[in-house]
Each structure stands twice: as C-alpha cells, then as structure tokens.
Amino acid sequence: MGAKNKVIFGRIYCSGTSCSTESQSNSKFSSSISIASIFKSFKRKLVVGSFHSTPSFKSYVETCASLLRRCSCTHRLLSGLALQGHAVKCGISSDRSVFTKLLTMYSECNRPADQNRIFIEFAGSDIFSWNFMITDFARSGDIDSASNLFDQMPERNVVSWTIIIDELMKRGRVRDALGYFERCPCHTVVSYTAMINGFARNVMYLDGLLTFRRMIRYGLMPNEITFTCVITACGFCGEFDFANSVVGMIIKNVFGQNLSVCNSLITLYLRMGDAGMARKVFDGMVERDVVSWTALLDVYFQMGDLKEARHVFNKMPDRNEVSWSMMIARYSQSGEAVEALWLFKHMLCNGFKPNISSFASVISASASLENLLHGRSVHSHVVKFGCENDIFVASSLIDMYSKCGKSDDARRIFDSLAMKNIVCWNAMVGGYFYDGRMVEAKDLFMQLPERNAASWNAMISGFVQNELYEDVLETFNEMLTSGQVPSRMTFSSVLLACASLPSLEKGKNLHAKTVKLGIATEIFVGTALTDMYAKSGDIESSKSVFCLMPEKNEVSWTAMIQGLADSGLAEESLALFEDMKKTDINPSEPMFLSIIFACSHCRLVDKGFHYFESMDKVHGITPKERHYTAMVDLLSRAGLLRQAEDFIRKMPIQPEANTWAALLSGCVTHGNDGIGERAAKMVIELERQSTAGYVLLSNIYASVGRWKDVSKVRTLMRETGIKKGGGCSWIQIRDCFHAFYSWDSNHPNALEIYEVLELLIPEMIPCML
DNA sequence: CTAGGGTTAG
Numbered sequence: 142m143g144a145k146n147k148v149i150f151g152r153i154y155c156s157g158t159s160c161s162t163e164s165q166s167n168s169k170f171s172s173s174i175s176i177a178s179i180f181k182s183f184k185r186k187l188v189v190g191s192f193h194s195t196p197s198f199k200s201y202v203e204t205c206a207s208l209l210r211r212c213s214c215t216h217r218l219l220s221g222l223a224l225q226g227h228a229v230k231c232g233i234s235s236d237r238s239v240f241t242k243l244l245t246m247y248s249e250c251n252r253p254a255d256q257n258r259i260f261i262e263f264a265g266s267d268i269f270s271w272n273f274m275i276t277d278f279a280r281s282g283d284i285d286s287a288s289n290l291f292d293q294m295p296e297r298n299v300v301s302w303t304i305i306i307d308e309l310m311k312r313g314r315v316r317d318a319l320g321y322f323e324r325c326p327c328h329t330v331v332s333y334t335a336m337i338n339g340f341a342r343n344v345m346y347l348d349g350l351l352t353f354r355r356m357i358r359y360g361l362m363p364n365e366i367t368f369t370c371v372i373t374a375c376g377f378c379g380e381f382d383f384a385n386s387v388v389g390m391i392i393k394n395v396f397g398q399n400l401s402v403c404n405s406l407i408t409l410y411l412r413m414g415d416a417g418m419a420r421k422v423f424d425g426m427v428e429r430d431v432v433s434w435t436a437l438l439d440v441y442f443q444m445g446d447l448k449e450a451r452h453v454f455n456k457m458p459d460r461n462e463v464s465w466s467m468m469i470a471r472y473s474q475s476g477e478a479v480e481a482l483w484l485f486k487h488m489l490c491n492g493f494k495p496n497i498s499s500f501a502s503v504i505s506a507s508a509s510l511e512n513l514l515h516g517r518s519v520h521s522h523v524v525k526f527g528c529e530n531d532i533f534v535a536s537s538l539i540d541m542y543s544k545c546g547k548s549d550d551a552r553r554i555f556d557s558l559a560m561k562n563i564v565c566w567n568a569m570v571g572g573y574f575y576d577g578r579m580v581e582a583k584d585l586f587m588q589l590p591e592r593n594a595a596s597w598n599a600m601i602s603g604f605v606q607n608e609l610y611e612d613v614l615e616t617f618n619e620m621l622t623s624g625q626v627p628s629r630m631t632f633s634s635v636l637l638a639c640a641s642l643p644s645l646e647k648g649k650n651l652h653a654k655t656v657k658l659g660i661a662t663e664i665f666v667g668t669a670l671t672d673m674y675a676k677s678g679d680i681e682s683s684k685s686v687f688c689l690m691p692e693k694n695e696v697s698w699t700a701m702i703q704g705l706a707d708s709g710l711a712e713e714s715l716a717l718f719e720d721m722k723k724t725d726i727n728p729s730e731p732m733f734l735s736i737i738f739a740c741s742h743c744r745l746v747d748k749g750f751h752y753f754e755s756m757d758k759v760h761g762i763t764p765k766e767r768h769y770t771a772m773v774d775l776l777s778r779a780g781l782l783r784q785a786e787d788f789i790r791k792m793p794i795q796p797e798a799n800t801w802a803a804l805l806s807g808c809v810t811h812g813n814d815g816i817g818e819r820a821a822k823m824v825i826e827l828e829r830q831s832t833a834g835y836v837l838l839s840n841i842y843a844s845v846g847r848w849k850d851v852s853k854v855r856t857l858m859r860e861t862g863i864k865k866g867g868g869c870s871w872i873q874i875r876d877c878f879h880a881f882y883s884w885d886s887n888h889p890n891a892l893e894i895y896e897v898l899e900l901l902i903p904e905m906i907p908c909m910l
Numbered sequence: 911c912t913a914g915g916g917t918t919a920g
Contacts, residue, residue, distance in 0.1 A: 210912095241912075272913055303914040334915040366916050373917070404917040435918040466919040498920035533920060 202236050209242035213249035221246045235263045244270055248277050266295045272304055279308035288317070299325070303332045310339025330356075330364050338370040346378035353387075363390070365399040372405040376412040384409055398427050407436040416444050431459040435467055442471040462493050470502040473509070481506035482515060495526060501533045508541035516541045529557075536564040543572025548581075563591060567599045574603025594628045602634040613638035614647065627654070629665045636669035640676035648673045652686075662689050668697040675704025699732050706739035714739040715748070730762055734771055741775040749775045770800040777807020782816050798827035798834075805837045809844060817841040832858070 808817030824834030
C-alpha cells in the first residue's frame, strides 16, 4: 500500500498542478488514501513562521488545488470535502486557486447550497468566481438569478457580458440580450459572435447578418467560429448573395481549410440547391470529421441517390447519433419507412442512445406504415428514455396513433402535455378525422388557440378523406375569409373535392387562384388540377395543365393516364404510358390498373394480357386483387365469359367479390344466365350485405326474360332485409352545393332545388319524388 | 494561467 501511494504522491508533487498526468488512479479508496498521505507528508514539511514565503507553501496550495480539480473531474465529493477541511484548517481555503477549484468541485458534484455558501464567504471581487456562478445559474435554468448576480457584480469583464448575452439568447430573451449587448463597454469577436448566433437561434437571421456587418465596420476581424455562424445563418434565410460575399472573405482570410467552416459550407451549398458545389467542398477538405461525413450523406439524399447515401453511411469512418438520425429521417421522408424502422433497430443494436430526432423520425415512419405494433414498441422506448414530454416526439406520437385509427390513445398523449404547440393541436384534429369523428374534430378546431395554414389543411383534408365535399368548400371559404393564404396542400385537397363534384366552375376558379399565386404548375397543385379537369370531363384542360408542369412524378403520370383512360381515350392513354416508360419514372401498381382498364374499353384483349403479364415479369410488381378484377372485366366486356370464369378459378389469390361482379356484369351485357348465376352466387357469398349481386342477378333474369326468377330475387332481397340504396346527386345553386337523394324531399332547400331542376331537366322531377 | 461564441439530424 505504501509504495503505491508514494508513487502517486510523488507524481503529483513533482508534476505540479497538471491534472491529466495523474488521473490514472481511479479507485475511490486509493484516491482518498493518497490525499491523506499527502497531508501527512506536508504537515511534516511545513515550518510554522516561514509559512507565507516558503516554496513549500506554494507547492502545498498548488497540490491542494490540483487534487480538488481531480475530485471534480471524477466527482468524488467525499475526498473533496476532506481536502476542504484541511484547507480551512491550514488557512488556505481563501487562496484564489484553491477557492476557485472548490467552487468547481461543488458545481460538478451538484452541491449548489455549499457552492453558494463558499461563494458568498470568499468571492469578494474575484471576477472569475462571479462569472462561474452566473454560468452555473444560467445552465441550471435559473436565468433570473444569473442576471441578478450579473447586475450585482462589483466589476465585470467582457467575458461576463458575453456569458449573460449568450444565456439570454439561448432562452429566447432577445430584447434583454440586445440591451446588455448595447451596454457592454467593450466588444470582442466572441461577444459579437454570441450575438450573431443568438439572433440565428431565435430565427432572426437578418438581424444576425446585420450584426455581422456592424462588427466588420467596428473593425473587428471575424474568426472561424464567426464565419461558421454567419454561413449557417445565410443558409437558413436564403441570403445567398450575402453568403457568397462571406465566402470571399473566408478565402481571403485563409479560413477556407477550417473544419467547421467547411462543414457549414457544405450545408450552405445544399440549401442553395447546389449539390455539386457541396460535394466539391467536401472533396477539398484537408481534414474531415463525423459532421462532414454526415453532411455528405445529405448531399446524396438531396440528389435522390439513396444508394450512394447508404454506401457513404456504410463506409464512414465514424458515426454518431446524428448520422443515424439523418439516415432514419431521410429514409422515412423518401417513403422508405420499412428501411427507416430497420435503421432504428440497428442504431439501438450498435449501442447508440435514441434521441428526440431519431424518435420523431421513426415514429413518423411507423405512422406512414400504419404499423401500430411497432409504434407502440417505439412509444415504450420513448417512455424508457424519458422523452415523452418532448413536443416533437409527442406530436409525432399523436400523429402515429391517429393514422392507426387510435384517436383515444392520441388524445391521451395530447391531454398529458403541459405545453402544447400548434403542431400537436393540428395532429389531434387530423386524428379525429382519421377515425371519422367529425364532431370531435370540429370541436377541437374551434378550440384551437391559434390557427395556421396546417390547421386549415387538417380540416380540409379531413373532410376530403370522409368524402364530405360540401364541408371542404365551406371550410375553404372560411379559410379565405379569415385571411389565411391557402398553400399547395390546401389547393390539392380542395381540387380533389372539386374532382368529385359535378360543377367545373369551382375548379376553374381555383385554377385561376393558383395561377395568381404562381403555383399552378407546381407538382402537387398541377397534379391535382390534371386530375380535377379529367374527372370533370374537361380532358383538354387536363392535358394542357399536365403538359405545362416542368416536373412530374409518378402520381402526376398516373392522374393523366387514368384521366385519358376514363375519358374513353384509351389509345392516347396507352401511348402516354409508353412515353412515360422512356423517362426515369417506373410504372406503378395503380397505373397498371388504368392501363388494363383502357385496354378493356377498347377491347384490346391481347394488349391487356401483355401489360398484365409484364407487371410481374418486367417490373416486379405482384398483381393485386383489383388487377385480376380488371382483367376479368377486360375478358367479360369482350364477351369471353368462359375464359373469364376460367381466369378467376386459376387465380393464385382469393378473388374479391368485385372480381365475380365484373364477370356477372359481363353476363348481363351478353345475356349469359348460366355463368351469371354461378357468378352471382359467388358475389352474394363473398359480400352478404351488398345489393350488387342481387340487383345484377335480377337484371340477368330480366335480360333473358326469366321474370319469375326476377321476382324471386326481389323477394329474397326483401326477406333478408337488404334495401337498394338510393342514388345521390348534386346541384349548385348560387355559391352553394347541395347533395340530395332520390328519396329526399326533406332537404332544407328542397323547394329551391326542385325549382332549379325544373328549369334544367323537367322530366327528372317525377323520378325523384 | 483556468472562463465566453460553433458545424450535421428533428
């Protein structure tokens, strides 16, 4: 024991105050023993009387300070207390270097009361101690005590000012920070940088840039940290000209090789949309860290090259939780939700702690998959890591439960939040719509403390999902009246509603509005317009909108191909499909549905089979039930009823009721009651509540003159309590749409509706009454 | 001979 302690003691004594050289001994026991032996040894050496001038006293103080520092590094409170006891006894506890180390030790060991006590006892006018205390108060969340302390300081240096400015900015108190900044008698690069970055933190980028300009005028030279902050601010607010002039300064002042400056430049060029330049910066760096590599990942994500991003991720020399979060977030945003979940799992397997960002991304991936099981399991991790009160995590949880149809679970999280932001409110409104709980959704919307475009969009798309198109238009009008400018999202939802309404007027009106806002050819709006015009029967306008779109995605092409097919322009639809195959867009599942449908309309049986077979063979898409149904429709319409029945019996998957219904409907057209009866039996068996089977069957009997069987089917329907649903129609009177049903003469505006109808189509009235 | 400002994800 003795030998070991002597070695430690000797090392400390000889190497002065260096903490790092003697941090090897890490057992609590040996550490406190060594401290005790130091004092024993020192007591022997100290000579009373020559105390204050001897070198041994100086060494004693230094050693004491050094040991205290070691105690705070290793959080050994007991040893620290023992040391303080000795220091007090020997009368050196008010020595500046001992005292500052004591302050640090109490702070590190989380003893604010003791820390405060010795501060009040000894601090006096020592600026360092005051600054230390201010930082400590601020970092523990008590910014008011921090600024009180600052105001009481007998004397301040520029560090004091910078601390208080930075801490106020971090807490969003921009005005207070600015007040201190203006009162600060002397500025440095650091105080200016704190100010610039403080503005940026509070989304006041332009003020940050102006402060930067003021700093240059003041004659201060920015350093690499200032440049990093300014470049980041430029990227956020899109001030690319300003950014370019800053880049000039960076190069002139030889900061072009600095690690963080280059890292921020990669992101700047990405925000400018110049992935090539971003890549160039990365290639030219002399030194790279995990931040540089993570930024490079985003370069490939922005170019849409997931493969290369994945490749870079695999070969990166180092990863941290941000790199993992980035991968999870981008995969989730690219619609690769399954891959996002996989990455999250592997992040945990690799020993990384999930953080708020990775939670938010992985929850939104589970939401888009509507995978409740996975969502719940991530939720349990969220609770385990104590992130359930984070607003980002909570709002994505609300969204996840909503999309899985669990609005009550969503509501529980919503209610548990002490601080809710507008995102949570909007997600919850959407949640009720997903569950079809319109009353609750509307109620909650009325309670919203503030409304943004997303709140209105939640209402509008909620009504669209529930096919309440009148409410869509009504809400849209309210939105305009409230002064809220509609977004792309709004237009694509409202246009979707217009596509389902008979009047083209509203749609045209909306088209005009989007032109005014300059978003008519934007991908989402343009696609919705294409769809709306096609569904409203104005295929020429649909085509012209489609052609004007500079960028088209899979959905846009589907809308146009489907629109042409549905308008009976089957040849054109097929030609467009061939055009699309020449671009880098791959045919999708719904597209094939339209293509087969188009073939069906033109009786192009062979072509239809060709496309159907190419799905699996060429494009690797497994045909779904509805594709088989479309094929049956193709064969049945062409009168190939026997082949159609054969086709169904050979299907590798269970046919849906609609598959048989397609055959049945062909039997009606071609008057085949033999196959028709079998098909009808299958339809009724697969879908007992549905009227379609019965109605079609009775139609077949009627078409071949089996009137007795017709009345048998009708009786059967009556007995099983199945009613034929009434038809629904729409009419527009002035600015309002009215839905009315064939049995509905109780509509509040019935009289007016009938009056209008009488003008239009007088012979329709008797059928409806 | 110690303090104050920073880059990547959400």
